[in-house]
Amino acid sequence: MHSSIQEQLQVFRESQKNRGRLLINCPDQPGIVAAVSKFLFQHDANIIESSQYSTNPEGGTFFIRIEFECPGLRSKEEELKSQFKEIAETFSMEWKLAFVYELKKTAIFVSKELHCLRELLWEWQSGDLLTDIALIVSNHEEAREIAESLHIPFFYLPASKENREEVEERQLQLLKEFDIDLIILARYMQILTPAFVGAHPFKIINIHHSFLPSFVGARPYDRAHQRGVKIIGATSHYVTNDLDEGPIIEQDIKRVDHRDHIDDLKKSGRSIERSVLARAVKWHLEDRIIVHENKTIVF
Amino acid sequence: MHSSIQEQLQVFRESQKNRGRLLINCPDQPGIVAAVSKFLFQHDANIIESSQYSTNPEGGTFFIRIEFECPGLRSKEEELKSQFKEIAETFSMEWKLAFVYELKKTAIFVSKELHCLRELLWEWQSGDLLTDIALIVSNHEEAREIAESLHIPFFYLPASKENREEVEERQLQLLKEFDIDLIILARYMQILTPAFVGAHPFKIINIHHSFLPSFVGARPYDRAHQRGVKIIGATSHYVTNDLDEGPIIEQDIKRVDHRDHIDDLKKSGRSIERSVLARAVKWHLEDRIIVHENKTIVF
Amino acid sequence: MHSSIQEQLQVFRESQKNRGRLLINCPDQPGIVAAVSKFLFQHDANIIESSQYSTNPEGGTFFIRIEFECPGLRSKEEELKSQFKEIAETFSMEWKLAFVYELKKTAIFVSKELHCLRELLWEWQSGDLLTDIALIVSNHEEAREIAESLHIPFFYLPASKENREEVEERQLQLLKEFDIDLIILARYMQILTPAFVGAHPFKIINIHHSFLPSFVGARPYDRAHQRGVKIIGATSHYVTNDLDEGPIIEQDIKRVDHRDHIDDLKKSGRSIERSVLARAVKWHLEDRIIVHENKTIVF
Amino acid sequence: MHSSIQEQLQVFRESQKNRGRLLINCPDQPGIVAAVSKFLFQHDANIIESSQYSTNPEGGTFFIRIEFECPGLRSKEEELKSQFKEIAETFSMEWKLAFVYELKKTAIFVSKELHCLRELLWEWQSGDLLTDIALIVSNHEEAREIAESLHIPFFYLPASKENREEVEERQLQLLKEFDIDLIILARYMQILTPAFVGAHPFKIINIHHSFLPSFVGARPYDRAHQRGVKIIGATSHYVTNDLDEGPIIEQDIKRVDHRDHIDDLKKSGRSIERSVLARAVKWHLEDRIIVHENKTIVF
Incomplete structure (x- = not known):
């Protein structure tokens, strides 16, 4: 670090x-x-x-x-x-x-898009995210430079449908080795197995790039554009084994209009995604969240 | 009037x-x-x-x-x-x-909940909704008093699954008689037949009490509460024969939290519904909306 | 009533x-x-x-x-x-x-513009404002019709610089007679004397049509337009003897742009004024506000 | 670069x-x-x-x-x-x-607080701020590392009341040498002389950390806390020789409450400041702004 x-x-x-x-x-x-x-x-x-x-x-x-x-x-x-x-x-x-003095240990999982990771690291450097970021795991190399510049151990574990279980075994080993309390999926575009999720109840926070329950699943901005919505959103939630159905921690939105193409929605969306995820993580770290019947009470 | x-x-x-x-x-x-x-x-x-x-x-x-x-x-x-x-x-x-001097003639359809109707009439009295509100149609008696106090003809047409076509025949007759340009569904809780909808392309504006495409169909606030969303919304759209799938004109949202019960969501939602519908109607009356491929361009 | x-x-x-x-x-x-x-x-x-x-x-x-x-x-x-x-x-x-069963008794003071009064009465009729609205006082006749339609005693007391003290004597008499707990200035465009204000510490709620401390005093929308602001606002506060300097209870804002003339600002502003005042009054009625060092703690 | x-x-x-x-x-x-x-x-x-x-x-x-x-x-x-x-x-x-292919050349002036600078550089790296950032000028050393990591020339020019004119002479020389079209004051906490400002009409964009015209001048967050406002804001404007009175380009706000101490206001405010400044700069670079009678028309 x-x-x-x-x-x-x-x-x-x-x-x-x-x-x-x-x-x-x-x-x-x-x-x-x-x-x-x-x-x-x-x-x-x-x-x-x-x-x-x-x-x-x-x-x-x-x-x-x-x-x-x-x-x-x-x-x-x-x-x-x-x-x-x-x-x-x-x-x-x-x-x-x-x-409070026992800082939670965090692992960040990320793929190619780095805006959520950057926001978390920025808040962390500013002293606004009080946690021990112990490692960054990615199925791509894009995040290596920023991880290493901050002396955070970076693990490149290329994942695909084929080697999912093998990769998860390695991930689980790392989580154990680094004694991780919280896993943050900062735009990690791989699906986790039920076994992996089941082993970390309400310990995995994801950012979904839509206003749930709208546009569950893949390519939400494309579908938002197709539907002609006037507002886009992002949702941070605990990961459960129902895809995008876990307890919602935080959501936010932004106005768009007919002039916004899919790329504009993605760009606008990035700023919502990063602030929504950062708030959800902060509340978790401050022990503000209680899960009850698939909903969150956020104090 | x-x-x-x-x-x-x-x-x-x-x-x-x-x-x-x-x-x-x-x-x-x-x-x-x-x-x-x-x-x-x-x-x-x-x-x-x-x-x-x-x-x-x-x-x-x-x-x-x-x-x-x-x-x-x-x-x-x-x-x-x-x-x-x-x-x-x-x-x-x-x-x-x-x-512009040829005011559009409007019919408002409403059921028991009057908040959207009230908002439209309020804006109309303030000179902010420039239209000739020619009649109010309802399947309940709740709106009669307010309609008559403003000397707007009120038609009580109790509708149900059984007599839907008969009632619509009477409605169509009224729309013709009053030479109506725009039908506003201000929380009218009856489904219109494909024939009725097909006869008024992009001439019927509805308010749906959710942030579409979340919670298409009935009881959206109950389902929003069940899902534990952190933001609720309302959507105004042109009615087509795909339920809640017509071109979206306007949407807006409001923050809620775990303390809000279903009744609180409904209460909060009412203030969004009324302003979202009023904006959509105003834009239609000002000829600001062009529909293209099931989306709206709002100028 | x-x-x-x-x-x-x-x-x-x-x-x-x-x-x-x-x-x-x-x-x-x-x-x-x-x-x-x-x-x-x-x-x-x-x-x-x-x-x-x-x-x-x-x-x-x-x-x-x-x-x-x-x-x-x-x-x-x-x-x-x-x-x-x-x-x-x-x-x-x-x-x-x-x-809670001891409803607070409320007096509403209003001048010519009725939008804030209407909002309060609307919320009151919907059961969202739990108070006994005992009387409405005005220096104009505009509010008489709506007051009488709801069987609320209406008192027309034309006030001006010349007869201010005389009028306030009559007002104080009415407040005493009706045993009033809270005075709401719902766009009442008369200045109250220090004696009147001093007799009702944190018992008078005003709505100011700007985002305080911007545009203290008269004609805030004209001055907002003159300054070219991109956002307008409204502020509800307890009245003290420093003009527009009392403890702020609630504020809200709305975006505007270069196309908005003064009349558009006023129109936009009205919808903020009415919701901001209604929230402030509701919080007061629910005993949610504590004043401390000219600031409010709102629980 | x-x-x-x-x-x-x-x-x-x-x-x-x-x-x-x-x-x-x-x-x-x-x-x-x-x-x-x-x-x-x-x-x-x-x-x-x-x-x-x-x-x-x-x-x-x-x-x-x-x-x-x-x-x-x-x-x-x-x-x-x-x-x-x-x-x-x-x-x-x-x-x-x-x-459009003639990119505007930009100089960023910054002091100790780097959040606005970081946001601009982030947007720039993401391809969202289409300009040639030619140099960064600061009266402190804090920004050197980030400037140099992106190979942007960094000039440390310690400024104070005493040497203001001398420093400005050097700054003007640099602006000329790098052929600068736009100066961005990204939390640059030095006052510029009338001569410097007068030489760059509507070519200097500042971010002020309050919702203007509230809290003109120094220490706006302290004064916002003191006044007990419920909403804080930030304002981006062209610099003229009337302090904080230049044409407003963009403003935004964030809710706060009684629990927020001055440091919380500053922290919340930073996220508004950075997005407000970034939007204003983007609109200027896209030639969207026309100044008229000390107001902006933003197309």
């Missing part, structure tokens, strides 16, 4: 050494917030930010994300986790306790 | 007594603009606004819309039309010459 | 009979959420929605808005208020406990 | 060897379009795109931009120019004939 970025991330981690995030979902009932906030208060944690949502106050599902500041957090990790279990059991919670 | 609106429209017509619009599409070739602008100049017409577009300068289709001011236009109508024929033949033009 | 709206509001109040809202601001410190949520839990209240914000976790100001459902709330009003005082004192809170 | 970009620009110039643009403004009167289109037709030019506008058809100013394709254009440059003079005199035109 580029040394100045490394230093910058180190400064960030140090500044966040007492910062934690608690994500919970459970059946709604009175007393959840009281129990959780009491727990945090008893451990000297000050709630900095808190968002909650309930699908239905009577018998629905309750979601909460709490960001807190807790002096000496690093030495209390295990204590907090083990003591929270009791509350979690009382309320039948699914929960996650994340420590 | 309400007398103050009638007066207002009369003032408008008088102020536009020399204003005409020429719409042309033809195979592209050099010399079209030169020929048309020479023709207008020779008839003392001053070009006020002009927009053009070509699908492809080499062998494509050329489109132009010209708005002009021509002293004594009312007495020159026939002369202009007959003399333009020669140019039209030379360049194999499809063309239309519209006179 | 129109009887069907009255019925509708009655149904709403009944459905909300257990719904309360707690708004707090105080110096930030650990334990606030724990104390408040414990209090609510002890009184059988279930937190439905909660939003919080801190200007700075270390030594800043903490804000929270909690919406809760509490069985038998109407009979517990006084108990809750008196018992919360202890917590409030411990944390030096400013706080407010609002009961 | 980087060789691959140079090749790409060469391909573009070759593909546009017959493409010209005619920009005209003159007092409005009938016959202008007829005369101009006849002239082009007589010289075998096919009109590809045409836009026009009139401030007022009766006695106003008329503007037109015509893009045309003319076989053998390079050999007809002088002939067209000299023969058009007659028409121009007849109608008292100000006019410009631009040849």
